[in-house]
Amino acid sequence: MRDRVGQAEFADPQCPHFHLLTLVTGGNGRHEIDFMSSEFTSGAVWWVHPGQVQRWGDVYAYDATVVLFEDAALDSTTQSLLSTSEVHRQCCWHEVDPSVLALFEHLAWSYGNQSSSRPGASAALLRHNLATILLTLRALTPDGKDPARGHADASIVELFSAAVERGFATTRSVGDYAHEVGYSEKTLTRSVRAATGFTAKQYIDARVMLESKRLLAHTRSTTSSIATQLGFTDVSNFAKFFATRAGMSPSDFRTSLGRTNH
Missing domain, CATH: 2.60.120.280 (Regulatory protein AraC)
Incomplete structure (x- = not known):
């Protein structure tokens, strides 16, 4: 190579x-x-x-x-x-x-x-x-799950994870995912926390942040375009969401990777 x-x-x-x-x-x-x-x-x-x-x-x-x-x-x-x-x-x-x-x-x-x-x-x-x-x-990879959890909880987390993968660019509402998988928000959050250490909301936001960073790193899309792709109503909401979790603006993150906005 x-x-x-x-x-x-x-x-x-x-x-x-x-x-x-x-x-x-x-x-x-x-x-x-x-x-x-x-x-x-x-x-x-x-x-x-x-x-x-x-x-x-x-x-x-x-x-x-x-x-x-x-x-x-x-x-x-x-x-x-x-x-x-x-x-x-x-x-x-x-x-x-x-x-x-x-x-x-x-x-x-x-x-x-x-x-x-x-x-x-x-x-x-x-x-x-x-x-x-x-x-x-x-x-060889620890699954990170609590062995004390029941099979039903494992099923809930699997359903939730798949639903987030399908819908993270459309909704970040725990209620929406709870409705989709057929469990209460409380049950969903308890199961996800036991399996991942994250609340359901934190898990959703982490997936959105991951995709945000990916798009900023490897595409030439503007910050505004990325905000739209990820379902934010406007670029300022996306910038605030990103900065709160990354400690820097989307533009600064892209610059730190040697990339610039176009």
Whole structure:
């Protein structure tokens, strides 16, 4: 990748429309996903999902195996098992189990030894190897949920999270989501707090803030246009919402990333 595109390609924030799974095989550096920056050394893994914003550090300071794939590479059952909320998605593992390294090696072997006479079998092997890596990483990720909660509460949080993902650009009202999932605001907030540490309102606002930062980082849309996309009645309301939570204006946030308004 470095030889093909050069350093300039890695300078600006990127928002890929595909998955980018990376295993660091040597050296050390820094990488940022959705505005959370992490230092890493050999053996670290990160996973950028479609729609997330990433910023590369010095890509000449380390070597890595990078796997690019789309959702279609995974069957529906695997996709469902891997699903998690945008707000609480783990994307970086600083030191994975040696078994994960072996799985990457097997994926690389499968890729390099594809059979021209049996392309279907080779493709299936690649998909299964990839799914095994991702499910293993998911198994290594604490889910952050209170084990004392009942199954019903887990269902409530899943319904709420999916509803927020569909509607965060339309409504930020807890009442709207409570009505959609069929529970009272009190029950909804109690369940969400137990699962995430956030109130339902804080969870909604965190999702809106995440999307705000993504749009400011990787698009050329004006602050006014972003406000409209996220359902704010006017740009001043959006600016106040953003500044209260980020400690700076949308314009200043964009400038801090080396971007300017157009």
